[in-house]
Amino acid sequence: MPDRAPCFYPSTPAPSGAAVPLPIASGDREETGGTVVRFASCTIPAIGAAMTSLLYGRPPAVFDPPGAATQLSPLIPGSTPLEDVAEGSVDDVMIYAPPGVLERRYALALALRALKVGGRLDVMAAKDKGGSRLKKELEGFGVEVGESAKAHHRRCVVIRPETMTGLDAAIAAGAPRLVEGLDAWSQPGVFAWDRIDAGSLLLAQALPPLKGAGVDLGCGYGALATVVLGSPAVTALRLVDLDRRAIAAARKNVTDPRASFEWADARTLEDVGTLNFVVSNPPFHDGGAEDKRLGQAFIRKAAGLLKKGGVLWIVANRHLPYEAELKDAFKRVDMIADAGGYKVFEAVK
Numbered sequence: 267m268p269d270r271a272p273c274f275y276p277s278t279p280a281p282s283g284a285a286v287p288l289p290i291a292s293g294d295r296e297e298t299g300g301t302v303v304r305f306a307s308c309t310i311p312a313i314g315a316a317m318t319s320l321l322y323g324r325p326p327a328v329f330d331p332p333g334a335a336t337q338l339s340p341l342i343p344g345s346t347p348l349e350d351v352a353e354g355s356v357d358d359v360m361i362y363a364p365p366g367v368l369e370r371r372y373a374l375a376l377a378l379r380a381l382k383v384g385g386r387l388d389v390m391a392a393k394d395k396g397g398s399r400l401k402k403e404l405e406g407f408g409v410e411v412g413e414s415a416k417a418h419h420r421r422c423v424v425i426r427p428e429t430m431t432g433l434d435a436a437i438a439a440g441a442p443r444l445v446e447g448l449d450a451w452s453q454p455g456v457f458a459w460d461r462i463d464a465g466s467l468l469l470a471q472a473l474p475p476l477k478g479a480g481v482d483l484g485c486g487y488g489a490l491a492t493v494v495l496g497s498p499a500v501t502a503l504r505l506v507d508l509d510r511r512a513i514a515a516a517r518k519n520v521t522d523p524r525a526s527f528e529w530a531d532a533r534t535l536e537d538v539g540t541l542n543f544v545v546s547n548p549p550f551h552d553g554g555a556e557d558k559r560l561g562q563a564f565i566r567k568a569a570g571l572l573k574k575g576g577v578l579w580i581v582a583n584r585h586l587p588y589e590a591e592l593k594d595a596f597k598r599v600d601m602i603a604d605a606g607g608y609k610v611f612e613a614v615k
């Protein structure tokens with residue numbers, strides 16, 4: 267049985283208003299009259315008497331995503347892990363399916379497992395991002411699938427039957443694991459989950475030993491952080507990522523007591539203006555489409571986090587226009603490396 271990612275939650279309070287507890291399979295628990303429930307961030311708004319409705323990701327509005335559903339996406343800080351939802355406990359799940367095959371089959375299998383018999387799975391994906399494979403993938407679980415097409419997406423609806431097949435195998439194939447050869451914990455769906463990213467490698471090779479307190483913005487499973495913590499002059503390192511699975515893996519990979527972990531959108535961090543350094547291999551995709559604004563926002567955030575004289579080390583795909591943003595936000599900017607389609611900048615505030 268593969269190890270399960272550690273379960274952790276931000277301090278975000280649960281939405282107020284009428285709520286029924288979501289049955290939870292593991293993690294922090296409270297026993298109430300034989301029912302295992304989790305409170306705080308894991309309560310969900312009531313629909314009718316005790317109907318449970320879950321949502322994974324952010325489907326386009328044209329699919330009428332439920333307004334009052336518990337969010338499950340690992341890319342939305344504060345969401346509830348689908349892994350923790352008790353088997354056979356849920357009435358409805360809508361999934362905006364992720365593009366990676368292992369990640370998608372993992373989410374579909376977990377969702378089918380979470381449904382009550384007779385419960386409804388409604389799943390959609392852009393045709394070129396897994397949508398055209400959805401029906402076959404679901405049929406592989408031994409369920410009947412109704413398929414339709416809308417807005418360049420395929421949509422599949424399944425009513426959960428009594429018996430299904432292949433769920434355990436799909437869940438095992440998408441679960442967190444110690445990746446052979448990489449010697450690190452990771453999980454399908456995490457950025458470059460089973461390899462060292464070429465951009466991060468170039469940045470790691472260019473980095474001098476750093477000093478003081480810093481942050482790794484978009485830390486992934488922690489590859490770059492391990493290199494940074496190789497410097498004994500580093501006193502503290504915050505590892506920040508939007509992906510709960512990446513943070514869970516980083517916690518296992520980076521056990522150095524100087525490290526701390528934040529499941530958060532880097533753009534929302536407080537501009538403390540106190541750090542000595544920032545390292546980052548920033549994301550350049552948002553929802554599957556290239557978006558240079560993400561990297562530019564990371565650069566502005568780095569400037570807000572650093573003290574005067576603090577340094578940002580950042581790697582970017584060659585074609586991405588980050589120079590102007592760097593020059594705007596920093597006093598001195600030098601390109602330190604340019605190889606293999608990536609460039610590394612050192613920027614001093």
Ligand SMILES: C[S@@+](CC[C@H](N)C(=O)[O-])C[C@H]1O[C@@H](n2cnc3c(N)ncnc32)[C@H](O)[C@@H]1O
Nearest residue numbers: 457466484485486507508509531532547548549
């Ligand atoms: C290019 S990857 C680099 C990952 C890691 N440093 C590595 O070398 O493997 C960018 C990382 O940023 C994360 N990310 C994307 N959007 C983010 C956001 N708004 N805030 C924080 N992290 C984000 C992604 O989950 C991904 O792990």
